[in-house]
Amino acid sequence: MTESPVAACAAGTFRGASSDGVDVWRGIRYALAPTGERRFRDPVAPAPAGEVDALSFGAVAPQQRLPVLDLGADARMDEDCLFLNVWRPAGAVGPLPVMVWLHGGAYTYGAGSQPMYDARSLVCAGDVVVVTLNYRIGAVGFLDLSSFSTADEEYDGNLALKDVLLALRWVQDNIAAFGGDPSRVCVFGESAGGGLVTTLLATPSAAGLFHRAIAESSPATSMYGTARARGVAQQFLREAGLDASTAAGARSLSVDAVVAAGTAVYAAVPTGAPGTLAFAPVVDGHLLPEPPADVLSSGRGLPVPLMIGTNRDEASFFTRMKSPLMPVTEERLLKMFADMRAERPDLPLPTRAQVLEAYDGVRQRAVGAGVARDIAFRLPTLWVAEGHSRVADTWLYRFDHATRALDALGIGATHGAELAYVWGNFRRGRVDPTFWLGGRRAAEAVSRRVQARWLAFAHGEAPDAGGDAPSWPAYDAESRWTLVIDDRDRAVPDLDAPLRRSWGDRVLSFG
Numbered sequence: 001m002t003e004s005p006v007a008a009c010a011a012g013t014f015r016g017a018s019s020d021g022v023d024v025w026r027g028i029r030y031a032l033a034p035t036g037e038r039r040f041r042d043p044v045a046p047a048p049a050g051e052v053d054a055l056s057f058g059a060v061a062p063q064q065r066l067p068v069l070d071l072g073a074d075a076r077m078d079e080d081c082l083f084l085n086v087w088r089p090a091g092a093v094g095p096l097p098v099m100v101w102l103h104g105g106a107y108t109y110g111a112g113s114q115p116m117y118d119a120r121s122l123v124c125a126g127d128v129v130v131v132t133l134n135y136r137i138g139a140v141g142f143l144d145l146s147s148f149s150t151a152d153e154e155y156d157g158n159l160a161l162k163d164v165l166l167a168l169r170w171v172q173d174n175i176a177a178f179g180g181d182p183s184r185v186c187v188f189g190e191s192a193g194g195g196l197v198t199t200l201l202a203t204p205s206a207a208g209l210f211h212r213a214i215a216e217s218s219p220a221t222s223m224y225g226t227a228r229a230r231g232v233a234q235q236f237l238r239e240a241g242l243d244a245s246t247a248a249g250a251r252s253l254s255v256d257a258v259v260a261a262g263t264a265v266y267a268a269v270p271t272g273a274p275g276t277l278a279f280a281p282v283v284d285g286h287l288l289p290e291p292p293a294d295v296l297s298s299g300r301g302l303p304v305p306l307m308i309g310t311n312r313d314e315a316s317f318f319t320r321m322k323s324p325l326m327p328v329t330e331e332r333l334l335k336m337f338a339d340m341r342a343e344r345p346d347l348p349l350p351t352r353a354q355v356l357e358a359y360d361g362v363r364q365r366a367v368g369a370g371v372a373r374d375i376a377f378r379l380p381t382l383w384v385a386e387g388h389s390r391v392a393d394t395w396l397y398r399f400d401h402a403t404r405a406l407d408a409l410g411i412g413a414t415h416g417a418e419l420a421y422v423w424g425n426f427r428r429g430r431v432d433p434t435f436w437l438g439g440r441r442a443a444e445a446v447s448r449r450v451q452a453r454w455l456a457f458a459h460g461e462a463p464d465a466g467g468d469a470p471s472w473p474a475y476d477a478e479s480r481w482t483l484v485i486d487d488r489d490r491a492v493p494d495l496d497a498p499l500r501r502s503w504g505d506r507v508l509s510f511g
Helices: 120-126 138-142 159-178 192-201 226-239 255-272 292-297 315-320 330-343 352-357 364-388 404-408 419-423 440-458 497-503
Strands: 006-009 012-015 017-019 022-029 051-053 083-089 096-102 129-133 180-190 212-216 306-311 394-399 481-485 490-493
Touching (some): 006 159, 022 120, 083 120, 083 159, 096 159, 096 192, 120 419, 129 159, 138 159, 138 255, 159 180, 159 192, 180 192, 180 440, 192 212, 192 292, 192 306, 226 255, 292 364, 306 364, 330 364, 364 394, 419 440, 440 481
Parallel strands (some): 012 051, 096 129, 180 212, 212 306, 306 394, 394 481
Antiparallel strands (some): 006 012, 481 490
């Protein structure tokens, strides 16, 4: 029988499980339960835990269940959700590079314990330690009630961002006992998790907590100021049946009521103001002094190497799901631009004719999805790459690979499509429509190259895949190299020249 791995560190002594060449610790607490009087307050590190069996995932953050999101067969929800998980090669003594994963889900859904994020494949392929974690999401984690604080009732803001910072401090203090090297931490994430990565790069207090960063499909410009945050908070309070001039009663709401009101606001905000999100980190002037896109595009982010990119067909998933998050119809796009002009009259927005130049040859009904994709994901990524490349090595990619079935369904390389390739976790059996028309062998080959690049980067090297795969030149303002990831990878200079010409190089954001 395989002996259970034990890690003794400042946070406690943790007993994990070992199988198939991988040691795993699940459900390690990194913060006290943010419940009762600690709801809507900053996370607090727990006292050392003594000896703990870390064998089961902790609770996931409260959220509405979605049929398309697999949280795991045994997933349970609870506000007491601030747990992390550690994977390493069996018996590794290190020090190995550490990869810390921040899950996506529109800042409202998901968990670090999702089956997709089982790190066995990454650990076996790359000789790394992988950490996944939960942070507070939706209204529980991103509602900012700080402007309602009184002498009797205090509320804090940017709770989820503070959760992530506390988890990264836990990694610095404890990961060596698990075989990890605290001086080689790569933080990586997708969608909202990618947004947190780019936010961390613009957070001064995050300096020294990580040393490399990977941002997959980051909505880097979807951050708003305190005035908008207060408006969202008032909308939440009204939805919850409370007085919108005070947060009294917010702590006594049931967690189900918090989730229900938060879910309603999550849908209502982008419906009324296309292109905006209800929940995201807040530019509060303190923890997050300035909008991350402004900081990074001007070359003032934390000077750590960055890999950043998007997927070719980001908007197709949102269009298919009729999600309010992305404005794909002409009516909603025009309203978004009108709102931007009204709120930021100083912003030199491109004309409709200028924008359409970038979509010459695209089918008319697909133009809206292209515009939404680019303003939400691709353009912010280009602006970040352009600025950050002036202070640290930066690599830009676009993930284009899709199976024949996904192309036939009009989904293509949609938002989140790269996840199975990064993690090496494709579903098995006949229930996966991804491979109805074949293509699994090609997809697995793409996955091996993607993993090789991500892992090489985490090891402190250039993100090359070896073999006959092309090298990936770093981004610079002259050549603007982009790696296109497909059946055969290819490095392309200035892939996005039409976008830059049509949209310009000025960061477009408001809020």
